[in-house]
């Protein structure tokens with residue numbers, strides 16, 4: 616059996632990973648692709664936003680990647696092999712969408728440390744997306760962003776439609792200083808060549824040694840602002856104070872109250888509100904509503920209608936020092952009750 620190539624798509628929270636994966640999946644290709652979606656936080660939303668057919672999406676949710684990722688990942692890869700056997704067809708390719716706070720190292724190491732994974736899979740490339748609008752801020756404040764850039768085989772600049780050429784210039788300078796080995800490509804959503812993402816065979820384990828140099832160069836990172844914890848096999852850090860708050864309810868939400876509430880959170884927490892996304896049931900609306908945003912940039916759209924499924928709203932906020940109790944309490948005011956319906 617030929618080894619299945621694996622492309623790791625990483626990038627900081629909200630850098631555009633799901634958007635790009637959806638665009639790649641929409642292209643006319645002759646391949647069967649499995650997508651592994653890994654999310655930060657106890658409730659997953661992304662697996663519902665990826666357009667692949669359900670049996671080809673494998674979801675992994677874990678709060679802290681460094682604690683659980685490796686065994687989770689090998690389990691998921693194992694189940695992909697099982698599905699292939701059951702269906703007597705092999706996946707041609709696997710995409711792993713990491714969380715926006717993932718350090719790609721442990722993901723890659725998983726493939727090297729487990730012999731049976733080496734037998735069946737080969738890492739094609741680590742593709743890192745960098746948001747051209749928020750990238751410099753993220754590099755300066757979040758070590759996860761630096762790790763992802765330093766680990767990239769190729770860097771893709773996203774959201775260029777909103778960034779000016781000066782911002783792009785300075786960002787490129789920074790990216791080259793963090794990772795002089797990776798090619799930097801501009802991501803054009805209207806023209807995304809499949810073969811620039813896949814089958815590139817850019818991954819070279821030898822490049823991993825450059826990682827530490829890049830991390831040392833990133834002197835703007837405030838080291839006192841991170842906490843470190845050792846696990847038996849690797850050393851990992853998350854920027855201190857990043858939390859994920861998950862909200863869910865099976866009662867409909869009041870559209871106006873909800874909108875006001877989210878807008879207020881966005882105004883209040885601003886750059887500390889790193890990412891928020893949810894699939895919501897609004898009162899009186901037969902369709903699912905997708906709400907999402909990165910810092911101040913908020914977006915919502917009407918998705919497909921609810922069918923015979925459990926109608927549940929799920930909403931996740933990821934940010935720095937967010938007051939969980941207060942957010943959970945104020946969310947309740949957006950849930951419809953008899954009084955509000957009147």
Ligand SMILES: Nc1nc2c(ncn2[C@@H]2O[C@H](COP(=O)(O)OP(=O)(O)OP(=O)(O)O)[C@@H](O)[C@H]2O)c(=O)[nH]1
Nearest residue numbers: 627628629630631632633634715773774777890914
């Ligand atoms: N202006 C602009 N917005 C974009 C672009 N790509 C993605 N977005 C928006 O950025 C937000 C985040 O996009 P996603 O694709 O969900 O980002 P992600 O990296 O998968 O997010 P996480 O999984 O939460 O880390 C969404 O509101 C997208 O619509 C782009 O090229 N330009």
